[in-house]
Amino acid sequence: MKSIAKLLSLVFVFVAPLSFTHLAFAQTEAAKPAPAVKYEAKSPKLNRAQIDKLLAKPEQLIFIDLRRPDELTKIGGFPVYLSIQLADLGKSLAFIPKDRTIITVSNHAGRALRGADILADKGFKVAGAAGVQDYEAEGGTLSKIVAPAPKS
Template sequence: MAKINKAWVVAAAVLVAAGGYAKAQQKTATTAAAATPAYKTVKLDRKQIDALLAKPGELTIIDVRRPDELTRIGGFPVYLSIQNDDVEKNLAFIPKDRKIVTVSNHAGRALKIGDLLSSKGYNVVGAIGVQNYEEEGGKLTRIEPKAPATAAVTK
């Protein structure tokens, strides 16, 4: 029987283990890619948004966040607030003759709504997350919550 060199056995074991590891990594990457939805709407950066904001007459910003997110985080100075689930019910209020930018915290919801609006014939130029915008040096407008209504006192 031929003598087997221990170094060759160890090297073979390492190669087998490495091959298994590589296959596992490839499978993980494939699964992650499949789980991440692909959007047609482009995610915009701060410079692109600032350029669009320089021509406000051509732009409609649709913020799809909840009111508590708007007041806690802030947003752009002028926007149309339509929560994510209400966009389709409010299409009549969205102008078709302007460029549209959709907004959420990190652009996830904004990208989804951008695709929806594009499929309905709107001119969606992109989506942005306000927190990403702020991280890139952009300044958000702080939005104060409405004061609670007080009941009228009758005598």
Template sequence: MNILKTTIAATLLLAGAASFAQEAAAPAAAKPAAAPQPWTYKTKQLSRAEIDKLLLQPGKVLVLDVRRPDELPSKGSFPVFLSIQNADLEKYLKYIPKDRQIVTVSNRAHRAGAAGDLLTLRGFKVAGAAGTLDYEEQGGVVEHIKPPAPPAAAPAPAVAQAQ
């Protein structure tokens, strides 16, 4: 009887380990994606069609990108934008024109939503918030900025040979 119990316990243990190994080896794409964060901002989250319509009015719209500069090459942005990081927004409000509608931009629009709420409180006209990744997923095209090439190394100075 003890041999039977030991055999059953070992079989269950091995089956559990095999199941765990298969789950760990499964590609990330097979696992369900994380649920998107709920929209908690007063600023409207813009669709691709709404963004495209606003971008057709360049003299009336300002695109304000609130991400860190290192995010722009990999995540892309709209062709023309003002870049002020979310953390510095309050400090640079005087540089943002109040006579234009503002589209705030981040990767998934959440930082942009927070920036839009702040700007609205300060008297700016905010059209809405956009996420470049969301915009691309809806078929839009953003510019992917290539970082500048590193400066070429200066040639080594020639050394005179003594004769």
């Protein structure tokens, strides 16, 4: 009996830490956040040539810039646009003309693709999404927005 008790205590001494290690590993794995699901856009991402072709008829076009104001002034954008941040897009649908083709805009088209899909789902005529920094990298020219000087 004594030898069985010694044997069981030896087994416990060596096996118990392995059980706790396995348990700790399982808890660590469970605590890890799920990998982010990449957004799959339905709307196309437009390149410079496609945007320039649409710009040939500016009276039929509207850019909806979904970036923050500081991004607009720092990076620049297209010459005529409607500025609505992505979070406010749903609340601003009444201000968006339905008779024009829409290009949504962000820095590299991530937010713009989401915005384009939202607008297309609401019945707007959406050509696609554009990234201003991608447009510029492809040789396009952006308009730099200069904030007015503060009044003294």
